[in-house]
Amino acid sequence: MRPTPRIAVLGSTNMDLVAYVAKAPDRGETVTGREFRTIPGGKGANQAIAAARAGGDVTMIGAVGADDFGVRLRGALGESGVDTGRLRTVEGASGTAHIVVDDEGGNAIVVVPGANATVTGLAPGDAEAIEAARTLLLQLEIPLEGVLVGARTARERGVRTVLTPAPAQPLPPELLAAVDLLVPNEHEAAALTGRTDPHEAAEALLEQVPELIITLGSAGSLYADRSGTRLTVPAPQVKAVDTTAAGDTFVGALAVALGEGRAVPEALAWASAAAALSVGRPGASASMPARAEIDAFVRP
Template structure:
């Protein structure tokens, strides 16, 4: 891929500490688990790996500690062919996510940010990586100041911005409206808009020329643009084992698909030297719908496997189902 189809992921990198158990304990209760493991994760790293495995040319921007977990995450990034020039080494320990997976496949997660919390601004090198990309992918596990800085660089150079607003945190006024595509799940969409109806929430989130995709788990997702819903994309029926990385797999695969075949952009990529505030290049309805279909299959494969990055499919696996 050329530089105009690169994907920059600005986000968190954690080590996931995963316990499998029959159910969640009551307050004060002790129960036995059935398994434990450590798996590289963090919403940012998850999305970077998912995009790379779908053929995306990916650079990761974030921070890890100088500890064993940090070295393990760096090894994974290298093994996946993801660019690490934008990955800093912080004085804080590498972030961790403490994940309980119950037998039904659902999960609950507590994140300890660690090194991720040190990413409060962008370095000159990180800004340059964003300028050389077609897409900037972000989540809310980094400080909002860093995300705002990334959006400012992206908009100045016609880079298409994608935000997963998870976890839901206080955002500056106008922040969501400055993003080109927002991808919350149904709960997050309701928190952001006050609307429990995902269709109405998608309409509100997409108002003003933004794309919004509200994911609904086993019910698929709602796709909207500029205040109007394009439709409900159904999920691919599977028996779920672990839903930990389903949403991140969806986003990574979606962006990788948009970045393929000339970037999925109307004129082939970002505009180098575009003035500050320049509108990003658009994506057609047909291109987005195609990418949603691709992402839906990738996500459906991931929930049949345990773990976060360990569950994510390759390009060949998705292509075989869609052939």
């Protein structure tokens, strides 16, 4: 029996306000949508829920607002098995993400940080929660200073740090120096390096981090490390309904698979299966598969 990985997530919680349309509007254009949903999301919360559903013991560190969205966000995390004891409530509004999803499964997103903007550091007890975990998951929807404090704390306490550099932005060298595994998509990798070829981007990024995975959408994922390992794992071919949380699903499931001690090729294939299942369903956290679904998909 595999061990249950302990995972801490320091990141954002947002309420996703999702409009479904045949075609996303161009600038200055108004279109009629066919459906609207409010769905708990945020890259931090998404990764936490994905990891918990995949079988991890997950703690969420972050902030929600003192509003109805905050209550719903906390409840959604708890219902998925995420420990919300380190999720603080602050005055003001919770974070929101305004998302347009078209019939091809593509999306465009505007994030309003709200309470997430207050996560500029760790609250009392957060460092201990990170230390108790085996892996810390980080993203960039909270202030960069908060991400840096979390990464440094993990490094000091011997906890593996996994950073998803999204939304893409320039990263200070001191943050990358505290990252063990970087997981950008191909667009983020290009933004960080100025190189559009994922293989060239990977070589450039290995000068800054020891290990990385570049997700390539329907083409799968590329793994590289400083020991010389280079590995491409294809993604299952499925019809995409909504790609909103595919990357977060991948990272959450990956953290569980690696935490269980699986070899990198198996971990990548398992995480890719989780992401493939998620894109076949609408919504962010609502689309994330349970562990049994991932196992059945991998071994039908």
